[in-house]
Amino acid sequence: MILKYVWDPFVRIFHWSLVVAFAVAFYTHASEWDRLIHIRAGYVAGALILARIVWGLMRTGYASFDSFPLNPLWAVKHLYRVMQGQAKHYIGHNPTGALVIYAMLATGLIAVISGWLVFNEGWLIDEPALLQSLHHYSTWGWLALVVIHVSGVLVESILHRDNLIWAMITGCKRVCKINERRPQEIKDNF
Numbered sequence: 001m002i003l004k005y006v007w008d009p010f011v012r013i014f015h016w017s018l019v020v021a022f023a024v025a026f027y028t029h030a031s032e033w034d035r036l037i038h039i040r041a042g043y044v045a046g047a048l049i050l051a052r053i054v055w056g057l058m059r060t061g062y063a064s065f066d067s068f069p070l071n072p073l074w075a076v077k078h079l080y081r082v083m084q085g086q087a088k089h090y091i092g093h094n095p096t097g098a099l100v101i102y103a104m105l106a107t108g109l110i111a112v113i114s115g116w117l118v119f120n121e122g123w124l125i126d127e128p129a130l131l132q133s134l135h136h137y138s139t140w141g142w143l144a145l146v147v148i149h150v151s152g153v154l155v156e157s158i159l160h161r162d163n164l165i166w167a168m169i170t171g172c173k174r175v176c177k178i179n180e181r182r183p184q185e186i187k188d189n190f
């Protein structure tokens with residue numbers, strides 16, 4: 001068994017900061033007193049997501065979007081293999097995890113933008129009820145994705161006997177029995 005350095009410091013700091021910003025925004029959402037804390041946490045989440053998008057567009061190894069392509073078909077196939085107990089082990093994000101990650105980044109952006117619009121009385125959009133609904137569904141939808149995400153992380157950790165949570169803290173994964181495969185090879189495999 002060897003340890004492989006997978007998650008760079010940016011990804012790890014981004015991840016745990018986003019978890020905190022999301023938790024604070026959710027915890028403070030219902031209180032008028034905490035509205036300013038809610039809004040600031042929301043802005044922090046938005047800034048983190050934008051920074052992650054820039055990082056993903058650069059040549060950043062396993063953090064690069066090229067290394068975990070958005071492909072719903074691969075995502076479904078990987079999930080099917082997980083259920084059959086024949087899932088492949090990926091060094092970076094697996095295709096199902098990748099789909100949920102992209103969904104969380106997109107939903108997070110919608111939540112922040114819609115929150116900003118609600119707070120600024122719609123800015124140029126004179127549809128307060130619609131914007132409130134958008135903020136409501138995007139934030140609760142994001143929470144649902146987080147539940148799916150954490151369940152997926154736990155399932156993969158158990159299946160592959162690899163503590164993915166610890167890897168997101170230290171940056172290192174246990175890579176015994178893993179064949180490193182580049183995106184093109186992943187594509188050929190599906």
Ligand code: HEM
Pocket residue numbers: 011014015018019020022023052063092093094097101104105146149150153164165166167168
């Ligand atoms: C607000 C809650 C959360 C959000 C929004 C979130 C979001 C994300 C995102 C965007 C990534 C991709 C990382 C990247 O490539 O930059 C990720 C990966 C990951 N997250 Fe979370 N996460 C949340 C909570 C958690 C929690 C509570 C845990 C641990 C129990 C966790 C464990 C992980 C792990 C282990 C990975 C790497 C998965 C892999 O190895 O492929 N996340 N998360």
Ligand code: HEM
Pocket residue numbers: 021022025026029030038039041042043045111112113114115116117118119132135136139140
């Ligand atoms: C991490 C990002 C955010 C999360 C998770 C979040 C979460 C929530 C939730 C769950 C609600 C209650 C919605 C409902 O159940 O109907 C809410 C309300 C609200 N949020 Fe956010 N929010 C975020 C970002 C923002 C931002 C960036 C702003 C403003 C700049 C904002 C402004 C508001 C306002 C004004 C309300 C009250 C809406 C109303 O009166 O119905 N939020 N937020």
